[in-house]
Amino acid sequence: xxxxxxxxxxxxxxxxxCTKCGAILSSIASSSLLQCPKCGGILKxxxxxxxxxxxxxxxxxxxxxxxxxxxxxxxxxxxxxxxxEMLSKIDEKWWETRVPAEVRIGANFRKMRDERVxxxxxxxxxxxxxxxxxxxxxxxxxxxINWDQVFNRFFKNRLIIATxxxxxxxxxxxxxxxxxxxxxxxxxxxxxxxxxxACIASASKPIESKKLLYGEVAAKVGLDYGVxxxxxxxxxxxxxxxxxxxxxxxxxxxxxPIQVTKKFDPKIKSLVEKEINTLLRFIASxxxxxxxxxxxxxxxxxxxxxxxxxxxxxxIVEQLQEMPNGSLLTLxxxxxxxxxxxxxxxxxxxxxxTKFGVGRIIYSEAxxxxxxxxxxxxRILLISNPDGTLPHTDTEIAxxxxxxMERFGAQVDHFSSSCSDLRFYPSKKNILSALESGLYxxxxxxxxxxxxxxxxxxxxxxxxxxxxxxxxxxxxxxxxAINLGKQPPLLFYSHSCEAGAQQSWDMQSYEAxxxxxxxxxxxxxxAYIGALWSASFxxxxxxxxQFYDELLDKGQPVGLALRNARLGVKNRASETCDWANFxxxxxxxxxxxx
Numbered sequence: 001x002x003x004x005x006x007x008x009x010x011x012x013x014x015x016x017x018c019t020k021c022g023a024i025l026s027s028i029a030s031s032s033l034l035q036c037p038k039c040g041g042i043l044k045x046x047x048x049x050x051x052x053x054x055x056x057x058x059x060x061x062x063x064x065x066x067x068x069x070x071x072x073x074x075x076x077x078x079x080x081x082x083x084x085e086m087l088s089k090i091d092e093k094w095w096e097t098r099v100p101a102e103v104r105i106g107a108n109f110r111k112m113r114d115e116r117v118x119x120x121x122x123x124x125x126x127x128x129x130x131x132x133x134x135x136x137x138x139x140x141x142x143x144x145i146n147w148d149q150v151f152n153r154f155f156k157n158r159l160i161i162a163t164x165x166x167x168x169x170x171x172x173x174x175x176x177x178x179x180x181x182x183x184x185x186x187x188x189x190x191x192x193x194x195x196x197x198a199c200i201a202s203a204s205k206p207i208e209s210k211k212l213l214y215g216e217v218a219a220k221v222g223l224d225y226g227v228x229x230x231x232x233x234x235x236x237x238x239x240x241x242x243x244x245x246x247x248x249x250x251x252x253x254x255x256x257p258i259q260v261t262k263k264f265d266p267k268i269k270s271l272v273e274k275e276i277n278t279l280l281r282f283i284a285s286x287x288x289x290x291x292x293x294x295x296x297x298x299x300x301x302x303x304x305x306x307x308x309x310x311x312x313x314x315x316i317v318e319q320l321q322e323m324p325n326g327s328l329l330t331l332x333x334x335x336x337x338x339x340x341x342x343x344x345x346x347x348x349x350x351x352x353x354t355k356f357g358v359g360r361i362i363y364s365e366a367x368x369x370x371x372x373x374x375x376x377x378x379r380i381l382l383i384s385n386p387d388g389t390l391p392h393t394d395t396e397i398a399x400x401x402x403x404x405m406e407r408f409g410a411q412v413d414h415f416s417s418s419c420s421d422l423r424f425y426p427s428k429k430n431i432l433s434a435l436e437s438g439l440y441x442x443x444x445x446x447x448x449x450x451x452x453x454x455x456x457x458x459x460x461x462x463x464x465x466x467x468x469x470x471x472x473x474x475x476x477x478x479x480x481a482i483n484l485g486k487q488p489p490l491l492f493y494s495h496s497c498e499a500g501a502q503q504s505w506d507m508q509s510y511e512a513x514x515x516x517x518x519x520x521x522x523x524x525x526x527a528y529i530g531a532l533w534s535a536s537f538x539x540x541x542x543x544x545x546q547f548y549d550e551l552l553d554k555g556q557p558v559g560l561a562l563r564n565a566r567l568g569v570k571n572r573a574s575e576t577c578d579w580a581n582f583x584x585x586x587x588x589x590x591x592x593x594x
Contacts, residue, residue: 068175068186075168075193079137080129082200086150087140090437092484095128098146100139107131134172138165144423148413149439153376154199161199164192223557224327225589226356228316230342231334232264240264240337244316246323260313268307272340275304279533297577305346312345321347328559328588329356338362341532343583353580354567357559359588362522378410378552378594381434381489384446386426387462388417393446397495397541401444404545408552409594413440417464428467435477438486441592444493444544449517449530459517461494471520478524490592491558492521494530495544518585527558527586531578539578542569552594559588 087094095104110131132140141151142158155161171185181189229243245257279300309317323329329352331342342360343353352358382405384398385391394416405412415426415434423430434440448462460468478488494517521528529547531540546568550561562584570579 068189071190071193072172072175075196078197078200083140084127084129090149100143103132103136103139134169138162149437168192224323226323227330227332229332230337232336242313242316244319246319258315258319260315262313268311272304272307275300279304301344301580302346305344305351308340308342308345309347325355326560327356328557329358330588331358331360333360333362344580353563357557357563357588359559359584359586378441378592379439380405380410380412380442381440382412382444383415383426385416385418386447386464390447394418397446400545404548410552426464428463428469431463431469432477436481438481440489442491443489444495446495449494471517474520488524488526490590491527495540522585527584527590529582529584531581532583533581539569543578543582551592555593557588558590559584
């Protein structure tokens with residue numbers, strides 16, 4: 001079998017003239033002519049590189065029209081299955097919500113027409129995706145929402161995949177209708193099909209380089225760890241029970257937990273609340289602190305920390321002191337003792353939160369067991385200036401964070417009220433859709449928070465158009481995602497210049513605050529980082545930037561990443577007290593690997 005090198009027409013045997021284009025052929029047998037699979041240029045057969053486009057010479061042949069048909073059939077079936085599988089993971093109603101109306105209407109019509117015209121033809125009730133025409137594949141794939149959330153990670157370049165599918169369309173029509181196809185087009189069919197199918201196949205490859213591990217015990221990351229459980233046995237009588245359990249690489253035999261029951265002195269409670277209120281008034285007077293004020297801040301916070309430390313029994317204190325710096329500590333707290341900043345407990349030389357990577361768990365809160373899958377890449381949702389009142393956060397906070405995250409290899413979607421692209425406008429509808437999508441591993445929010453101690457479920461985050469995203473709406477969106485088989489984020493970081501911290505402090509109202517927004521995430525096994533009091537711009541920014549250095553670049557567990565960021569800001573900054581401000585709710589051994 002031989003073809004005309006100029007028009008691709010199938011030649012008669014022993015002829016030196018093409019009957020289609022009239023070209024006079026050389027004495028060299030046409031079958032010996034080779035074409036570059038990239039550009040179609042004529043090759044001599046001895047070149048390693050194509051002299052026309054520079055591409056490596058790849059041996060190619062399509063032996064028969066039946067092979068071309070087989071290649072085309074495999075490509076179309078692969079595209080249909082791939083689109084269906086990928087979009088159904090995002091939205092179970094993907095055919096209605098993720099397919100352009102013209103494509104959907106046309107496919108539905110063709111399906112109805114076939115079933116009506118040939119009622120005696122028994123076949124499977126196929127999904128409408130099997131009735132789209134070839135040009136529809138590109139329309140579905142490059143649709144903005146589908147490309148951004150699904151297909152860009154596989155095909156990489158929207159223009160290239162759209163162009164390849166467009167170039168294959170006339171080839172496909174010619175093969176399907178039995179028309180002649182040139183050698184160049186057959187080569188293009190095989191080459192493009194192989195490249196597209198390789199992209200599709202990458203979706204099923206095992207993921208090795210980027211893993212997200214949730215709930216790993218600290219021993220598996222090579223660290224000592226401890227768990228301190230605190231709860232009320234008899235709330236009305238102030239009977240407090242504490243239990244400490246230590247573990248780690250250094251323990252050949254796991255020690256038995258230490259359990260102590262003691263009377264909770266109401267005078268200590270009053271002292272702690274008094275000192276914290278003094279601290280809040282002091283911070284409210286000036287968020288940018290001078291050297292003298294920093295000294296006063298340390299004096300006040302030391303008093304708070306020492307009062308809290310005095311509540312911890314001596315036998316447990318000794319165990320805490322034996323644990324090496326940089327260990328992980330989980331505070332498993334009854335919701336009736338959440339109101340105290342246990343992380344600030346101070347032994348005269350160190351705070352719990354500067355010695356250990358600390359995370360707190362509300363063990364009386366029902367937590368859903370989440371089975372998490374490995375992801376192909378780490379994806380981050382960054383929300384800044386959502387209500388338009390903090391324009392400086394886009395340039396001074398969001399841009400540096402985004403640069404840092406992307407430099408570490410994460411994919412970042414930035415939502416801001418200043419964004420002209422409506423897809424990234426922080427409306428309630430868009431943010432709820434993002435929460436329901438199951439796409440994000442980390443959500444970082446820079447904006448205002450409002451807490452309602454009387455109705456915790458109505459605590460909220462400020463969004464665009466004067467809308468508020470309530471804690472109960474967050475829970476509903478996350479629950480919807482889980483019901484659809486999607487996985488919620490691993491971490492929510494509330495980086496708020498006005499975190500909604502109350503102006504006065506008492507244990508009961510702060511407990512209600514914690515059971516608002518944080519609990520909306522905690523119940524889904526989502527780690528939550530938030531502030532104890534209103535944060536300064538400078539301090540909050542420094543903590544966040546160094547936190548992601550530790551978490552994403554150095555691969556530290558989230559508890560240790562926050563502790564190291566805290567220490568870095570404390571040792572470096574002389575005009576901020578926010579090193580003591582941010583606390584973690586969730587498993588401190590959580591690792592997020594890029």
